[in-house]
Amino acid sequence: MRDLASVKVTGHSIRLPFLPLGILLLVVFVLGAIMLTHIYMNTDYLFHVQAAEVIAQGVEVDFPHRLYHWFTIGLHSLLPGTNFYVAGIGVSLVAYMLLASVVMVSFHRQMRGRRPWLAVALTLGLMLTAPILILNLQGSGLYFSYLHPFTYHNPTSTLMRPLALIVFLHVAYAFVPPVAAWGQIALAAFVSLLLSNAKPNYSLTLLPVAGLGMVYRLGRRLFVDLKMLVAILGVITLFLALQYLTTFNTGGASTGLGIEPFALLQERGFSLPIILIKHALSIVFPVAILVLYWPSARRDPLLMLAWACFALGAFYALAVVELGTRRTDNNFYWSGEITLFLLFFASLHFWLRQMGGRFDLSQRRAQIAMVIWGLHIVSGLYWYVAQILTTPVYNAW
Numbered sequence: 001m002r003d004l005a006s007v008k009v010t011g012h013s014i015r016l017p018f019l020p021l022g023i024l025l026l027v028v029f030v031l032g033a034i035m036l037t038h039i040y041m042n043t044d045y046l047f048h049v050q051a052a053e054v055i056a057q058g059v060e061v062d063f064p065h066r067l068y069h070w071f072t073i074g075l076h077s078l079l080p081g082t083n084f085y086v087a088g089i090g091v092s093l094v095a096y097m098l099l100a101s102v103v104m105v106s107f108h109r110q111m112r113g114r115r116p117w118l119a120v121a122l123t124l125g126l127m128l129t130a131p132i133l134i135l136n137l138q139g140s141g142l143y144f145s146y147l148h149p150f151t152y153h154n155p156t157s158t159l160m161r162p163l164a165l166i167v168f169l170h171v172a173y174a175f176v177p178p179v180a181a182w183g184q185i186a187l188a189a190f191v192s193l194l195l196s197n198a199k200p201n202y203s204l205t206l207l208p209v210a211g212l213g214m215v216y217r218l219g220r221r222l223f224v225d226l227k228m229l230v231a232i233l234g235v236i237t238l239f240l241a242l243q244y245l246t247t248f249n250t251g252g253a254s255t256g257l258g259i260e261p262f263a264l265l266q267e268r269g270f271s272l273p274i275i276l277i278k279h280a281l282s283i284v285f286p287v288a289i290l291v292l293y294w295p296s297a298r299r300d301p302l303l304m305l306a307w308a309c310f311a312l313g314a315f316y317a318l319a320v321v322e323l324g325t326r327r328t329d330n331n332f333y334w335s336g337e338i339t340l341f342l343l344f345f346a347s348l349h350f351w352l353r354q355m356g357g358r359f360d361l362s363q364r365r366a367q368i369a370m371v372i373w374g375l376h377i378v379s380g381l382y383w384y385v386a387q388i389l390t391t392p393v394y395n396a397w
Contacts (some may be wrong), residue, residue, distance in 0.1 A: 014109055017116035024104055024120045025097045028127070031384075032096040035152050036089045038388045043153035049088035052076075056084075064243040067198040068156045092158045099162035100127065103345065106169065110352040111359070118359055122348065125373070129344055130380035131282035135274070142386065145270045147282040147317065149341035150380070152387055156199045157334055161341060163195040164202040168309075168342050171210050171232060172302040174225035175217065182227075189231040196239035201334040202342075203236045205313045213305065261319040264330050279314075282340065285373045286310075289347040292365040293354055306339070306346030313339030348373075 040046065051061050052069035056076070061069075068091060076087035100123055108119040131146040143151075151157060170188040174180070180188075196203045211233055217224045265275050290297050290307070297303055317336025321327055351369060352359065361367055 014113040016105065017108065017113075017119075020116040020120045021101065021104060024100055024123060027124065028096050028100045029093055032093050033089070035384065035388060036092055039153060040085070040089070045088060045092075045153070045155050048072075048155050049084050052088065053084045064246045065156060065197055065199050067194060068159045071159070088155060092155050095159045095162055096127075099165065100124075102162055102165050102169075103127070106345075106349065107352060110349060111357040114357065115359070122352075122359075125377050126344060126348060128380035128384060129285075129373070129376045130383040131278065132284055132375045133379040133382060134281065135278060142383070144265060144268055145275055145278045147279050147314070147336050147340055148383070149282075149337065149344050151337060152384075154334075157201075157337065160195065160199040160202060160334075160338060163191055163198055164206075164338050165342060165345065166191045167195050167202075167206065167232060168305070168346075169302075170228060171206065172305050172346075174228040174232075175213065175223065175301040175305070177223050177225075179225050180228050185228050185231050188228060189235050192232045192235040193239065196236055196243070199334060200240060200243055201313075201316070201332070202309075202338045203240055204316065205309045205335050205339055207233060207236050207240065209305065209308045209312055213308070256323040258321045258323050259319055260321050264321060264328065264333075265318070267328075275318075279318075283310075283343070285369070285376050286340075286343045286347040288369050288372045289351055292369060293350070296354060297350065300350050303346050303350045306343045310336075310339040310343040313337075344376075 036045070048068060049072060051063075052072040055061060055066065055069050056073045068088075071091045072084060072088045075090050076082060076084055079087065079090075082090075103126055104119050104123040107122050108116055111119060127150060129149055131148060133142065133146070150161075167188065170180075170184075170191075192203075210229060214224055214226075214229050214233075218226075262272055262275055266272065286307075290303075313335040316332040317334075320332040322329065322331050351366075355366060361370055
């Protein structure tokens with residue numbers, strides 16, 4: 001915990017490496033543009049961009065989170081001559097670059113401003129991380145039976161990811177001294193508002209986990225930045241309540257929630273053993289970090305927050321179903337994906353701190369962790385190429 005607190009205190013004095021950051025953003029922009037222009041017609045983009053277009057015309061739509069659509073409408077109005085397709089792709093590219101910036105700066109701080117190009121490499125590695133895809137390499141089984149930390153086909157999930165990371169870091173740092181300034185608290189509350197309106201899946205996991213963590217630490221008389229947590233959790237609570245009222249109390253497509261463990265994946269034809277094995281292959285690296293560094297890991301607030309959120313997110317993904325006509329949309333699966341992404345981030349963040357910010361692979365346990373993460377990255381490279389070159393991946397979408 002002391003190491004995490006020192007990063008919180010000293011991180012703001014480290015100079016931002018503009019050239020490496022600029023190169024990273026260029027790479028992310030190019031790779032993102034290649035992906036999105038290839039997969040647009042076969043994914044959720046078509047629906048959401050069309051929804052943005054009808055919202056701009058004043059037509060009411062039956063879903064409560066509209067940040068992506070408002071941003072698409074705004075970018076469309078700012079870029080004369082462009083269509084909604086270009087604007088929709090542009091919003092996601094900005095989200096990719098924002099995510100890369102936050103990750104790279106965070107990793108750069110763990111290394112105390114040293115080796116910025118390594119921070120770039122680690123960021124790209126995280127953004128290419130996928131489950132270890134060894135059981136099948138084609139068809140819908142490449143997606144649905146694994147739990148992916150990074151997906152490309154849904155624009156609202158893409159927009160949620162950087163916002164969730166920013167809020168996650170603010171909550172984690174609220175458990176270590178010192179108390180944040182009011183300006184930072186206001187920023188965290190504002191990003192929490194954006195997060196809940198981008199997609200509610202991470203808010204649904206963070207609210208109970210952070211709330212229980214706050215009560216536990218207050219009961220043990222441990223440090224809590226109460227103003228920061230109240231600001232974040234208050235905004236999230238208000239927005240989730242409004243979204244519940246507009247989603248489930250209107251007689252629309254969603255009529256309630258049900259608990260049906262593994263039902264939606266089994267209805268897609270996946271057996272329970274396959275579901276369990278492939279989900280286990282989705283979390284090998286975080287489990288390895290937890291086991292290899294257990295004495296320190298169990299006391300690390302950032303890593304434990306990530307694991308607690310992932311446990312709840314995985315439960316939502318595998319057991320909670322949305323009743324009504326949207327049952328097969330599997331909307332709660334996003335909670336498992338976003339919490340898994342943040343678990344990978346937190347595991348890498350913790351790993352860097354355990355190595356003193358030097359990415360020292362001289363120890364055996366660090367070598368084991370690197371080999372395992374390497375398998376995730378290789379699978380992610382395959383996953384990236386497969387989504388561009390193979391259409392069967394999208395047949396179920």
